[in-house]
Amino acid sequence: MSTLWKSRYAQRTLGIKSSAIRELLKVTQRPEIISFGGGLPAPDVFPVQRFEEACHKVLSEHGAQALQYGTTEGYQPLREMIAHNLARYGILSTADNVLITSGSQQALDLIGKLLINRGDRILVEAPTYLGALQAFSVYGAQYVPVPVDEDGLQTEQLDASLRAGPKFMYVLPNFQNPAGVTLSEGRRHQLILLADKYGIPIIEDDPYGQLRYEGDHIAPLVVLDRVNVRRDNGFTLGNVIYLSTFSKTLAPGIRLAWIVAPEDVISKLVQLKQAADLHTSTFNQYVAYEVARDGFLDQHVKLIRQVYRERRDTMLQALHDYFPHEVTWTHPKGGLFLWVTMPEGTDAQALLRAALAENVAFVTGDCFYPNNDQEGGRHMRLNFSHSQPEQIREGIRRLSVAVKMQLRTNHVIH
Amino acid sequence: MSTLWKSRYAQRTLGIKSSAIRELLKVTQRPEIISFGGGLPAPDVFPVQRFEEACHKVLSEHGAQALQYGTTEGYQPLREMIAHNLARYGILSTADNVLITSGSQQALDLIGKLLINRGDRILVEAPTYLGALQAFSVYGAQYVPVPVDEDGLQTEQLDASLRAGPKFMYVLPNFQNPAGVTLSEGRRHQLILLADKYGIPIIEDDPYGQLRYEGDHIAPLVVLDRVNVRRDNGFTLGNVIYLSTFSKTLAPGIRLAWIVAPEDVISKLVQLKQAADLHTSTFNQYVAYEVARDGFLDQHVKLIRQVYRERRDTMLQALHDYFPHEVTWTHPKGGLFLWVTMPEGTDAQALLRAALAENVAFVTGDCFYPNNDQEGGRHMRLNFSHSQPEQIREGIRRLSVAVKMQLRTNHVIH
Numbered sequence: 001m002s003t004l005w006k007s008r009y010a011q012r013t014l015g016i017k018s019s020a021i022r023e024l025l026k027v028t029q030r031p032e033i034i035s036f037g038g039g040l041p042a043p044d045v046f047p048v049q050r051f052e053e054a055c056h057k058v059l060s061e062h063g064a065q066a067l068q069y070g071t072t073e074g075y076q077p078l079r080e081m082i083a084h085n086l087a088r089y090g091i092l093s094t095a096d097n098v099l100i101t102s103g104s105q106q107a108l109d110l111i112g113k114l115l116i117n118r119g120d121r122i123l124v125e126a127p128t129y130l131g132a133l134q135a136f137s138v139y140g141a142q143y144v145p146v147p148v149d150e151d152g153l154q155t156e157q158l159d160a161s162l163r164a165g166p167k168f169m170y171v172l173p174n175f176q177n178p179a180g181v182t183l184s185e186g187r188r189h190q191l192i193l194l195a196d197k198y199g200i201p202i203i204e205d206d207p208y209g210q211l212r213y214e215g216d217h218i219a220p221l222v223v224l225d226r227v228n229v230r231r232d233n234g235f236t237l238g239n240v241i242y243l244s245t246f247s248k249t250l251a252p253g254i255r256l257a258w259i260v261a262p263e264d265v266i267s268k269l270v271q272l273k274q275a276a277d278l279h280t281s282t283f284n285q286y287v288a289y290e291v292a293r294d295g296f297l298d299q300h301v302k303l304i305r306q307v308y309r310e311r312r313d314t315m316l317q318a319l320h321d322y323f324p325h326e327v328t329w330t331h332p333k334g335g336l337f338l339w340v341t342m343p344e345g346t347d348a349q350a351l352l353r354a355a356l357a358e359n360v361a362f363v364t365g366d367c368f369y370p371n372n373d374q375e376g377g378r379h380m381r382l383n384f385s386h387s388q389p390e391q392i393r394e395g396i397r398r399l400s401v402a403v404k405m406q407l408r409t410n411h412v413i414h
Numbered sequence: 415m416s417t418l419w420k421s422r423y424a425q426r427t428l429g430i431k432s433s434a435i436r437e438l439l440k441v442t443q444r445p446e447i448i449s450f451g452g453g454l455p456a457p458d459v460f461p462v463q464r465f466e467e468a469c470h471k472v473l474s475e476h477g478a479q480a481l482q483y484g485t486t487e488g489y490q491p492l493r494e495m496i497a498h499n500l501a502r503y504g505i506l507s508t509a510d511n512v513l514i515t516s517g518s519q520q521a522l523d524l525i526g527k528l529l530i531n532r533g534d535r536i537l538v539e540a541p542t543y544l545g546a547l548q549a550f551s552v553y554g555a556q557y558v559p560v561p562v563d564e565d566g567l568q569t570e571q572l573d574a575s576l577r578a579g580p581k582f583m584y585v586l587p588n589f590q591n592p593a594g595v596t597l598s599e600g601r602r603h604q605l606i607l608l609a610d611k612y613g614i615p616i617i618e619d620d621p622y623g624q625l626r627y628e629g630d631h632i633a634p635l636v637v638l639d640r641v642n643v644r645r646d647n648g649f650t651l652g653n654v655i656y657l658s659t660f661s662k663t664l665a666p667g668i669r670l671a672w673i674v675a676p677e678d679v680i681s682k683l684v685q686l687k688q689a690a691d692l693h694t695s696t697f698n699q700y701v702a703y704e705v706a707r708d709g710f711l712d713q714h715v716k717l718i719r720q721v722y723r724e725r726r727d728t729m730l731q732a733l734h735d736y737f738p739h740e741v742t743w744t745h746p747k748g749g750l751f752l753w754v755t756m757p758e759g760t761d762a763q764a765l766l767r768a769a770l771a772e773n774v775a776f777v778t779g780d781c782f783y784p785n786n787d788q789e790g791g792r793h794m795r796l797n798f799s800h801s802q803p804e805q806i807r808e809g810i811r812r813l814s815v816a817v818k819m820q821l822r823t824n825h826v827i828h
Contacts, residue, residue, distance in 0.1 A: 004613055004615060004653065005615065005676065005678065005679050006678075008529050008581060008582065008615065009528060009529065009682065010527070010528060010529055010530055010531045010534075010553070011531050012527060012531075038483070040482060040483055041482075043477075043478035043479070043481070043482055044478070046477060046478060046481045046482075048473050048477035048478070048481065051473055051477070051481065052469065052470060052473045052474070055466065055469035055470070055473070056466060056469070056470075059462050059465055059466045059469070060466070063457075063460060063462035063465070064457035064458070064460060064462070065457070066667055067457070067460045067462070067465065067665035067666070067667040067668065068454060068455075068457055068460075068665070068666060068667050069452070069454055069666045069667065070667065102516055102669075102691045102694075102695075103691050103692055105688075105689070105690065105691050105692040106690060106691040109689060109690045109691065113424070113426065113552065114423060114424060115422050115423065115424055116424055117424045117425050117426075120424075131689075131692070134688065134689040135689045135690070137689070138527065138686065138689050138690075139424070167422060168422065199418055201418060201419065201422065239418065247483075251481035251482070251697075252481070252482060252483045252696075253480055253481040253482050253483065253484065253695060253696035253697045254481065254695055254696075254697050255516075255691065255692075255693075255694070255695045255696075262419065264419065264420075265419050268423065272552065274519075274548065275519070275523060275545075275548040275549045275551070275552050276519065276520060276523045276549070276552075276690070277516045277517050277519050277520040277523065277669065277691070278517055278519045278545070278669075279669075280516075280669070281516075281667060281668055281669045281695055281698055282666075282667035282668075282669075283665075283667045283668050283698065284695055284697065284698065
């Protein structure tokens with residue numbers, strides 16, 4: 001019968017390959033492996049006790065409603081809380097601009113569904129978030145990659161790419177996954193001006209924005225868009241759709257994120273979400289609201305920043321201490337990842353095999369480039385949020401053994 | 415800016431209209447309304463206390479894992495429990511045949527994504543589940559509707575429709591939503607033979623199968639398919655994909671359902687689910703497992719059957735007592751709905767307005783027909799699970815006032 005099924009598959013399955021990261025994660029379940037591979041938050045900072053109190057409160061006070069079907073838009077008090085919290089960053093929205101999604105991955109899927117026809121070109125950073133490429137590829141997206149450097153997307157290279165008429169730009173301005181770089185303030189202004197000039201909307205994905213460990217907050221694109229492009233009153237937003245999530249600040253296992261967009265865009269997304277999963281878990285929305293309220297979220301984010309800053313610093317120090325000088329890496333001001341660049345000609349796949357032999361794992365850079373870009377082959381993405389500092393130091397030491405061996409094989413070190 | 419967004423929408427948004435049911439549900443929030451409109455389980459049977467114990471146990475024993483990212487396939491013990499429970503109905507599967515989804519609506523979305531290219535014809539019952547039409551329409555499905563009667567899909571009318579080469583058949587064999595009818599055993603065998611003859615797969619949607627109030631269990635299509643079509647050993651399934659859910663037996667607010675399919679189909683669906691929402695809430699899967707285990711689910715389903723059987727009987731008795739003899743209705747042997755047929759020429763929309771004036775609500779039949787079929791115009795779907803028996807009796811009395819008025823307007827009653 002499997003032949004029968006295969007003959008039935010729609011065209012859109014052809015573009016999807018099984019995720020390299022997913023396969024890697026299976027290997028790294030082995031306890032002796034120190035993994036910098038996943039994008040996992042540290043489980044030791046999950047507010048388990050607060051979740052338990054919230055579950056108790058929700059079930060004893062709202063049991064029947066919290067376990068019942070809910071509206072597609074999401075739990076109203078949670079949407080209001082999110083709109084309220086966004087205001088501190090200058091994002092002026094109401095609950096009507098907020099759609100609760102089943103994780104940011106669903107936000108990317110719904111946006112792909114809303115906007116992408118087969119063959120449409122999407123402008124992305126190179127490298128960019130693998131999950132976005134997976135979500136958009138289902139709808140037949142083609143990609144226009146534009147390189148990033150330490151200041152994020154290289155906006156001075158954008159003009160030609162925008163003239164090619166992409167359907168939208170997908171950008172991670174803060175502590176980007178995978179490269180850990182942040183789009184500078186100057187480039188943000190430039191990006192907004194270019195988006196306006198060419199009439200190309202922006203999807204601003206900001207899962208890590210609150211996890212800044214140094215430097216000053218930079219206004220998000222959705223705010224700069226308001227300043228530059230729109231001058232009318234009210235809360236109708238403009239040219240930017242903004243995404244964020246509780247996955248990195250509360251816990252990813254509750255699958256709660258949100259889209260902020262103009263009301264007419266939200267209303268289209270609501271129709272698509274209704275057809276996709278009716279609504280996000282009512283229970284989880286009630287619980288997250290109870291967990292986050294009364295200032296807990298802010299206080300908890302401070303704790304996470306402290307823990308992750310220490311881990312980032314430990315990794316940077318260990319890289320400095322153990323890695324050969326031919327290798328460079330980014331200095332992320334926040335987030336979960338840093339990005340290592342090996343000398344040209346390095347084979348990251350061979351390096352990964354050598355690293356796994358040393359019981360340490362990472363994700364090879366090629367996963368984060370669309371169009372099988374060769375550039376990815378000499379990069380590693382390293383996650384610093386998930387492991388304890390002593391593991392991080394030991395893991396980088398092990399990785400340095402594999403790196404040196406690999407460089408020697410390539411005759412880069414003589 | 416909204417013009418900019420509108421000009422960007424992909425082709426696939428054109429087919430979607432805002433759900434009539436969703437709009438209706440907003441009206442029926444008014445407390446004076448008795449609503450037979452939604453498809454809501456009774457909140458008074460939600461096992462709130464058991465959920466609270468389960469949340470406590472999960473967070474104290476597995477806090478870190480339950481709040482972390484999980485695998486796309488789902489929580490392994492839950493998949494094993496589902497495969498184990500399916501075996502009593504003769505569905506021989508392993509956890510590898512089971513994919514956990516974010517409600518059955520996501521199962522329908524993933525199946526649409528996997529199988530439907532724009533313009534593909536899907537064979538559906540007329541009437542059929544509105545949510546399936548919404549999910550499939552996103553991918554550009556066209557429909558081949560085949561009418562149902564008290565014995566379900568009229569399989570003797572299938573030959574011509576199957577020769578038209580539909581991509582698959584979508585069937586709800588037990589206590590169908592909206593008509594409440596059940597596919598007879600003879601027709602199930604006939605359906606499987608026809609599916610085999612024409613090489614057309616079946617999606618068997620079975621959200622209500624456990625909620626039977628009278629008569630004997632009838633083997634699901636996925637089991638008959640095994641008997642008729644496949645005789646080899648092992649757990650590879652055949653021509654039928656089977657869907658079910660916890661929404662009607664535990665609670666819909668946790669958004670947990672599952673797909674049972676051959677392993678190679680599951681592996682494709684896993685890739686699509688990964689791109690759609692990474693995975694279903696880890697926390698909810700742990701909690702549902704703890705709620706359901708040790709025989710609780712079976713015991714709880716017995717309670718639900720008892721409560722819903724009484725409500726169904728109350729509605730049937732009230733219809734008998736209050737409704738004019740020109741009107742007929744189905745006698746559902748299980749599930750949540752019954753289906754009322756008015757004399758030809760009745761305008762169900764006008765009837766709905768009259769009913770709302772009497773403070774009672776239902777869903778008009780036209781919502782459940784693809785292709786804007788005129789046939790739907792004289793039907794009502796009535797839900798009997800959500801209201802208390804005394805409300806059901808009063809609601810049917812109110813509805814009978816509107817019905818009689820409407821029949822008089824149409825000169826059906828003189």
